Amino acid sequence: MTETDLILPPTCSLSQAAPTRAFRVVSEKAALWFEPRNDVLLVSFDNLASVDRPYPRAPWLHRQAGELGYSQLGVQSMEKDWFRHDTAPAMIRGLQQQGFFQGFSTVVFVGASMGGFAAINFGPLVHGARVLALSPQSTMNTTIAPFERRFTWAVRNSDWHQPAFLDAAAAVPFVPALTVVYDPFVPEDKQHASRLSGANVQMIRLGHATHEAVRVIIKSGALNPMLSEFVQTGQLGPDFWRHMRRRRTVRKWGRSFMDALIRSNHPRLTLRAAEALLRQENYLFAHRAREIVLQKHPELGDTAV
Numbered sequence: 001m002t003e004t005d006l007i008l009p010p011t012c013s014l015s016q017a018a019p020t021r022a023f024r025v026v027s028e029k030a031a032l033w034f035e036p037r038n039d040v041l042l043v044s045f046d047n048l049a050s051v052d053r054p055y056p057r058a059p060w061l062h063r064q065a066g067e068l069g070y071s072q073l074g075v076q077s078m079e080k081d082w083f084r085h086d087t088a089p090a091m092i093r094g095l096q097q098q099g100f101f102q103g104f105s106t107v108v109f110v111g112a113s114m115g116g117f118a119a120i121n122f123g124p125l126v127h128g129a130r131v132l133a134l135s136p137q138s139t140m141n142t143t144i145a146p147f148e149r150r151f152t153w154a155v156r157n158s159d160w161h162q163p164a165f166l167d168a169a170a171a172v173p174f175v176p177a178l179t180v181v182y183d184p185f186v187p188e189d190k191q192h193a194s195r196l197s198g199a200n201v202q203m204i205r206l207g208h209a210t211h212e213a214v215r216v217i218i219k220s221g222a223l224n225p226m227l228s229e230f231v232q233t234g235q236l237g238p239d240f241w242r243h244m245r246r247r248r249t250v251r252k253w254g255r256s257f258m259d260a261l262i263r264s265n266h267p268r269l270t271l272r273a274a275e276a277l278l279r280q281e282n283y284l285f286a287h288r289a290r291e292i293v294l295q296k297h298p299e300l301g302d303t304a305v
């Protein structure tokens with residue numbers, strides 16, 4: 001389904017929003033998009049890539065929620081601002097006060113990167129909501145997280161001074177179950193994850209997935225199983241990892257893996273890995289890795305692809 005094929009839910013005011021019918025609540029800074037299906041509710045949050053598409057657009061995970069039969073409340077941002085405004089939390093709080101979430105047996109807040117920050121940050125607004133955050137930032141405030149130097153334009157053009165919802169780490173103790181998925185080889189993501197730790201937190205270390213871990217998960221065919229397992233158990237476990245075995249066939253994962261091997265100064269292992277990937281597909285990055293090894297270690301040249 002393309003954006004032009006979307007059936008837009010009718011717009012309404014926040015006070016008119018009900019869990020029995022589809023709706024949109026639209027404001028200048030944020031929007032809600034709701035579609036009822038069953039008693040499981042995914043509350044999804046936009047990421048930077050989502051905001052690149054003009055509104056009206058379907059919420060993040062719209063197709064996946066439909067395939068799984070889950071109800072969905074998409075919390076959508078109009079800017080690359082990490083939801084650093086009053087509108088989105090006020091909307092969620094308003095729905096909570098109206099009893100909107102009470103009819104759902106399971107409520108899961110989910111987001112990636114910017115959306116992961118929002119999912120953790122706003123999770124405590126709905127009592128009992130679980131949170132699944134992929135490559136989340138804990139904050140983009142440079143005093144609290146001086147290690148974070150990415151996304152400079154977006155950060156410079158959003159508010160990281162007002163204290164409300166400034167640091168997702170403060171929300172962690174008030175979330176009953178939080179799973180954080182991140183690549184420990186991305187220094188910034190590793191440091192954000194360390195700030196989000198706690199007894200109620202499951203850390204999933206997905207090495208070589210890069211900051212765009214969600215793309216590796218998608219390409220591995222693990223996104224729907226991941227959502228389903230988290231809805232059922234509140235954690236990620238064997239089913240998620242079984243599907244993630246296919247990450248070895250994902251170009252993004254393979255490139256990151258090869259880059260790490262080159263830096264590790266293990267030439268034989270790097271050469272074997274490059275040749276294994278080349279047997280899988282004719283990756284240019286694997287050819288280059290092999291060339292780098294053989295230039296430094298010509299004695300290994302007898303190894304053949």
